[in-house]
Amino acid sequence: MKTSDLITTAISQTFRSKVRTTLTILAIFVGAFTLVLTNGLGTGINRYIDDTVSSIGATDVMTVTQPSGAGVAAGGGPIEYNPDAIAAGPTAAPGSTVVALDQTDLDALAAIDGVLRVEPTIAVNADYVQFEDGTPYVTGVGRLVAGQTIQLAAGSEPDDSASAPEVTLPLSLVEPLGFESAESAIGQTVTFGITDAERQPHTVEATVTGVAEQAFAGPTTTVTPNQALTDALVELQNIGVPAAEQERFAQASVWFDPNATTEEIDALKDRLEAEGYTGTTVADQLGTFTAIIDGIVLVLNAFAIIALLAASFGIVNTLYMSVQERTREIGLMKAMGMGSGRVFSLFSLEAVFLGFLGSAIGATVAILVGTALSSALADTLLADLPGLTLLAFDPISIATVILIVMGIAFLAGTLPAARAASADPVESLRYE
Template identity: 65%
Template sequence: MNTADLIGTAVTNTFRSKARSILTILAIFVGAFTLTLTSGLGTGINAYIDDTVSGVGASDAMTVTKAQEGNDPLAGSSGPVEYDPDAIAGAGIPGATVIALTPDDIDTITGIDGVLEVHATHAISLDFIQVADGTKYVAGVGSLVPGQTTLLAAGTGPDADTSDPQVAIPDSYIDPLGFDSAEDAIGASMSITLADAIRTQHTLHATIVGVTEESLASPIGASILPNDALTAALFDAQSTGIPADEADRYTQATVWFAPDLTDAEVNALKDRLADAGFTGITVADQLGTITAVIDGIVLVLNAFAIIALLAASFGIVNTLLMSVQERTREIGLMKAMGMGSGRVFSLFSLEAVSLGFLGSAIGVGIAMIAGTALSSVLSTGLLADLNGLTLIAFDPVSVATIILVVMVIAFFAGTLPAAGAAKADPVESLRYE
């Protein structure tokens, strides 16, 4: 019996006992289905994080603040915080405050060993924004530094090199400001009003050049994003009547370090910043909790899938053991006609692999259909605010790996009955009743 005949016979023999084989395939199906969905969940969410990670900042940069005692820059306020006249709202995190950075602080940070460059962010507080004579809405002011990006629903990001005031607005403001769509907002003029130290209001006008989408790692959230020219004009208007040394107050600074630093060296830089009275937070710090939770959930779900596959492997063992017993005389006849033990072993092993392939292929196929449909429904419903998120995505390599792994598990599950069949004595087998 050549290899092609061996494979054909194995596939045919798989369904000699249809009910038993179908139940075994269903058991494999459950494990493959679950494993495919959980793998797709991890792939989809991690891909979304990878797509938006540049919105938090470059991997060779960290955000530096002068945090008040008792405040976690990542978690916000953990309780009442003692009043500090130098404290200002911090980084758009509700309840969080930071002590304003001064030019002297920036000089101190610049002089710390390992710091290559420092970019400070001014604190700007708006009264409202408005389009034409429409409703006035409260908005924050976001900022991007080199190495950061934001997702765009329409238009482009504000041009840092132009002297014309430009702004990008969040997509959540499209309808309230009276626009029919994100594209309709591009090119429109928007007025921005803020007050100076003596509460005199100043109104500036800027051209809307882009509409930003809110994402998991959005650096601006629901804030407008001005270009450098508009930022400078807003800060000058806000600082009217304030002494220069009081006006130069920064919410935070972005610090760049060598991109080839190890984790230990980055932590050492954080320690040096801490010794100087500052707190440094990297991209990994900001996303670490999110990715850890996601990976943990996927790992637990994968564990259930593996348990299901292990249970299915016992089904394969049972199916093939019964098949060997039922075909004892047939095995004896094959061996008496010159079929070697290796060929007999291969025949039953291929039957096990055939069961594994059918169960995994069906499980993977249905999981991809169900996962794609579920992801589509969620993206237009419950998860509609997370633009660009495909909750369950399938990587062809991962899908092929799952099928291959299940087939390998099926092969090893079939080795015991296959070995028993290979060792069978042809004379004794032919006498079997």
């Protein structure tokens, strides 16, 4: 019997008992459906994180600080005062401090092997942002580093080469400031209020060039200025601050080779640590999120695998019944010269076809349900996370799931297939 004839026969014999076959396919369907959905969940969330990584930090930049020690001394007692300690920054835990970096530290960082460039992170603390005579709102002032991008709802990023102050507003401030829409804010002038060290108020006007979508795990009211606006705000907030204090920084950005491997990045962290500094990459910042997501997906996948293993017993039962019902047919095929290997292949193909049908139907339904569910959630519960597709389906992942299910089906079919292959043709022909 040719291979094509084997495949045709296996497919036709699969539906010899329609009810039994349908129930087996439904059991496989449940496992494949669950497996595709859970993988889609992991793909969707991780893809969203990857897409928004650029709004948190560039992948070839490391944030470097000089730790001041633990927040409390051993045993919970007080710690010794360090006059060089300053607040760790807005993204750190409340009360966290680090040793201030100065020009000497920046030079030391630049000299470390693997460091391509070093820039201090200058903190800008604006009091508020206001449009015309409307209500002023508290805002944070962020800053982009090379390689970072902004997910824009409208307009464009501020131009660092422009001499006039420009800013990108977050979407959450558009309506409160008095704009009808993100598009209507473009080209308008907003006013920033800032207080210097002598407690004197100042204002700076800037042109809105863009409106940013909400970034993953990012502040909702942080604006992004261009260099001209940053310089203006820094100059005003430093009025009355001694020159020596102006050269103290909570952290610095360190650039390294964008093609660096994980091992090379870890080695750079070790060299920084040996010099008394701590380096943190974007991957480190997002590690907790991805670990939790991957853990949840792994648990859900485990339930899907259990369902598939349960379905495999259905395959074994279906094929054993088929072998028993076709005992005389098997004896006739062997008496006519079909080898044991061909008989084994015939029943193995039936098992694989059962796995293919169940997994293909399960994957198709999962995609349809997942796409509809993602669309509904995007307009309701997840409306505050634009760009998030909760369930995203990767063709390679779906194909892998189908192949895994077919593999499980093949393994489940080996026992009844082996029984059919080992059947004695004489005894089989006598079977009633």
